[in-house]
Amino acid sequence: AHFWLRGQTREHPVEFDAERGMWIITGHAEVLAALSDPTRFLSNLSSAFPDTVDMSFNEGNLIQMDGDAHRKLRRLVSNAFTPKVVADLAPRIAELTGELLDAVDGQEEIELVAALAYPLPVIVIAELLGVPASDRELFRQWVDVLFENPQAFSLNDDQEKLKEDFAEQTTVLKPMTEYLIGHAAERRRAPRQDLLTRLVQAEVDGQRLSDTEVVNFAGLLLVAGHITTTMLLGNTVLCLDSFPDQAERVRADRSLVPTAIEESLRMLSPFATTARVTAEDVELAGRVIPEGQLVLPMLGAANRDPRQFDRPQEFDPARDPNPHIAFGRGAHFCLGAPLARLEGRIAVNLLLDRFPAMRTIPGRPPTFMASPDMTGVNALPLRVT
Ligand code: HEM
Numbered sequence: 001a002h003f004w005l006r007g008q009t010r011e012h013p014v015e016f017d018a019e020r021g022m023w024i025i026t027g028h029a030e031v032l033a034a035l036s037d038p039t040r041f042l043s044n045l046s047s048a049f050p051d052t053v054d055m056s057f058n059e060g061n062l063i064q065m066d067g068d069a070h071r072k073l074r075r076l077v078s079n080a081f082t083p084k085v086v087a088d089l090a091p092r093i094a095e096l097t098g099e100l101l102d103a104v105d106g107q108e109e110i111e112l113v114a115a116l117a118y119p120l121p122v123i124v125i126a127e128l129l130g131v132p133a134s135d136r137e138l139f140r141q142w143v144d145v146l147f148e149n150p151q152a153f154s155l156n157d158d159q160e161k162l163k164e165d166f167a168e169q170t171t172v173l174k175p176m177t178e179y180l181i182g183h184a185a186e187r188r189r190a191p192r193q194d195l196l197t198r199l200v201q202a203e204v205d206g207q208r209l210s211d212t213e214v215v216n217f218a219g220l221l222l223v224a225g226h227i228t229t230t231m232l233l234g235n236t237v238l239c240l241d242s243f244p245d246q247a248e249r250v251r252a253d254r255s256l257v258p259t260a261i262e263e264s265l266r267m268l269s270p271f272a273t274t275a276r277v278t279a280e281d282v283e284l285a286g287r288v289i290p291e292g293q294l295v296l297p298m299l300g301a302a303n304r305d306p307r308q309f310d311r312p313q314e315f316d317p318a319r320d321p322n323p324h325i326a327f328g329r330g331a332h333f334c335l336g337a338p339l340a341r342l343e344g345r346i347a348v349n350l351l352l353d354r355f356p357a358m359r360t361i362p363g364r365p366p367t368f369m370a371s372p373d374m375t376g377v378n379a380l381p382l383r384v385t
Contacts, residue, residue, distance in 0.1 A: 014285045020158040022294040026301035028308035035329040041276035048277040048294045060213030080198035086338045097350045112380040121229035130194025145172045147371045156372040180215040231270035231376025239264045243315040260317035261344040266324035272300040355384040
């Protein structure tokens with residue numbers, strides 16, 4: 001029950017949380033206003049933590065950059081990470097999904113995350129970048145230390161703990177940085193047909209990315225590019241299982257798969273929240289947020305705002321329009337959204353083909369990711385025959 005209620009709205013769409021010393025935005029219109037105003041709501045959080053944070057990790061980490069530097073880098077990486085690059089992956093994604101499902105063929109029960117929802121996106125992102133997919137145990141470890149231990153980084157921590165989290169994040173990610181530096185250096189010497197090569201070669205106005213930028217951006221893709229899609233796949237199957245009549249509709253009419261995926265993103269938004277710092281005093285929904293404050297735009301809550309969505313607690317696979325903001329909005333809109341959507345559509349269709357009768361198992365409920373920043377299943381046992 002706790003899991004499904006993560007998107008609950010608060011009394012007022014903009015509230016100061018005195019205990020944690022930060023502002024919580026839960027209204028859809030208000031979250032949208034914050035995300036659409038990147039000059040007053042900054043993504044680089046260092047100004048809220050002036051004396052603690054080693055921000056070297058931020059160079060090239062798009063998600064934490066602002067202004068011209070962000071615009072320029074985003075243009076540069078977009079040149080390498082085009083819609084065509086993503087669309088061309090479709091046959092490979094279908095093939096991989098087929099192979100992963102073949103591996104559990106004939107079993108009465110499967111655990112969806114281990115069988116498909118984790119390996120599929122991580123193999124896809126590894127192949128896209130051009131790092132060995134066989135290193136995926138390593139990638140999993142980095143994600144786990146980031147998000148899945150009790151001391152892990154969480155935007156929902158109080159300010160003191162958050163300072164420690166930020167410092168810790170840099171240390172924790174050192175092995176990943178070193179790993180990627182090695183691969184990037186190799187691509188400079190010997191270019192290949194992969195995204196890492198495109199990144200070391202990409203140019204805007206005659207300028208190339210620095211090594212740090214390449215590595216931090218590749219690291220962002222590696223982390224943000226797989227665990228979120230894992231959550232999307234698991235959550236979509238969980239939504240279908242929890243609303244069996246709706247699942248029947250989708251099974252019978254596959255043209256509903258894309259809208260069902262959007263509805264899953266709305267109901268169980270993988271990133272429950274993102275973060276900003278105010279660059280000046282900002283008025284929002286009648287409240288004034290002072291300059292330099294940490295602000296959490298709660299995507300999951302906004303996606304259940306009854307002022308925006310009819311029947312917000314119902315999974316409607318045909319919901320249209322569905323202006324959810326699970327991929328954010330504006331300058332930082334998720335660069336990987338086309339890839340996540342493509343993987344979602346292919347995987348959900350193939351799952352429905354292979355396992356039309358899949359259901360959760362009484363007495364063996366799913367488990368959920370520990371981090372309150374994330375909304376996703378960790379393990380989802382299914383009976384498939
Ligand atoms: C940004 C969600 C999959 C790469 C974002 C943001 C959100 C998000 C909410 C904006 C954060 C903010 O404004 O502070 C998701 C969800 C995914 C997903 C829900 C899956 C269901 C992916 C994938 C990739 C990716 C597959 C890469 C292959 C990125 C990057 C950014 C980003 C690079 C930063 C863009 C920028 O700051 O300009 N994502 N993401 N994401 N995402 Fe995703």
